[in-house]
Amino acid sequence: MHYSIIINPVAGGGRGNSTWSTVKAALDAAQLDYTPLFTRDEEGATYLTMRLADRHAGRPDETLIVIGGDGTLHQVVNGVLQSKNGRQHPLPIGYIPCGTGNDFARGYGISTNPLTALHQILDAETTEPVTIGHYHDAIKNEDGYFLNNLGIGFDAAVVSRTNASKSKRRLNRLHLGAFSYVSQALGVLYDQAPFTLMVQQERTRQLFPNAFIVIASNHPFIGGGRKVAPDRDLAEPNLELLVVERHNWLITFWTMWLFLRERLARSRFAHRFVGTHLHYTTTSLEFGQVDGEEMGNRFVDLELGTASYPFRQVRHLRKKKKVK
Known part of the structure; x- marks a missing residue:
């Protein structure tokens, strides 16, 4: 087996x-065959992966290892699937998480210990198909894939404001990056206006005149481990869309508290489409974000679906509480 390794330093x-x-x-101690490739900018992982997919797609002895955060993994998967060869024969991926949030690692069951995550890759005898989300923006004629979430409204505005803040890099250096999101959330909560949203599923339509939180999820986690879609699993083919409307300030603060307590999805304020x-x-x-990457401020006309992607990594399933 040869391992091409994309590293976001x-x-x-x-x-x-x-x-x-x-x-x-x-890897050196185990005398394994590998080629390291380092990203140089935010789009570097996509470019590197497209080249790798064109060269190695379809080879049974090739595995792509990603060392980075959720954003790096997002770019790698989209890079493979933007390549013609990659779409036909996706390169199996193994993931070693070292980002700020690491939500996909939580959803899949990947250790945040680098050596344990590496052994999850090396111990895998076969690939495992994992559900990923696909989106098509009819206005921009844009297609892409997401592994975690696609959000518009509140969470996307928080991502945009956080990325523009001067405190993010400082907190990241201290390994406190999650606090940069919390620190910006209160300002967004005050500024973000509700908006009109139309949701269509099969032949039914539902109008939300005061939408505030709109998050499509592929697994339970967002924002560094908060459960926003507790019933989702990467082995299942469904996505879940959570819609929360804005009410008076008392209810708005209560919904934020429910989100922090991981109870929002099952509250009476949540509308869920699966x-x-x-x-x-x-x-x-409205602001948009996909796997924590900014989509910009845009009118939204999104069609969401699912696809399957092969991962070569032993999956450690989340432990379920015993029923007495």
Whole structure:
């Protein structure tokens, strides 16, 4: 087996470099065949992966290892699927998480210990198909894939404001990146106006005149481990769309508290749509985010579906509470 390894050295405020040093020592000790490739900018992983997919797609002895955060993994999967060869024969992926949130690792069951995550890859005898989300924006004629979430409204505005803040890099260096999101959320909560949202599923339509939180999820987690879709699992083919409307300030703060307590999805304020095909539109410009990557401020006309992607990694399923 040959391992092509894409490394984002600045992931997690520089944690990518130290993670790679640990992994490299283990690979050398095991005398494994590998080629390291380092990203140089935000779009570097996509470009590197497209080249790899064109060269190696379809080879049974090739595995692509990603060392980075959720954003790096997002870019790699989209890079493979933007390549013609990659779409026909996706390169199996193994993931070693070292980002700020690591939500996909939680959803899949990947250890945040680099050596344990590496052994999950090396111990895998076969590939495992994993559900990923696909979106098509009819207005921009844009297609893409997501592994975690696609959000518009509140969470996307928080992502945009956090990325523009001066405190993010400082907190990332201290490995406190999650606090940069919390610190921006209160400002977004005050500024973000509700918007009109139309959701269509099969032949039914539902109008939400005061939508505030709109998150499509592929697994339970968002924002560094908060459960926003507790019933989702990467082995199942469905996505879940959560819609929460804005009410008076008292209820708005209560919904935020429910979100922090991981109870929002099952509260009476949540509207949940589950399926393999979802369609929703807005009549106003709204912030969007996909796997924590900014989509910009845009009118939204999105069709969501699912696809399957092969991972070569032993999956550690989340432990379920015993029923007495």
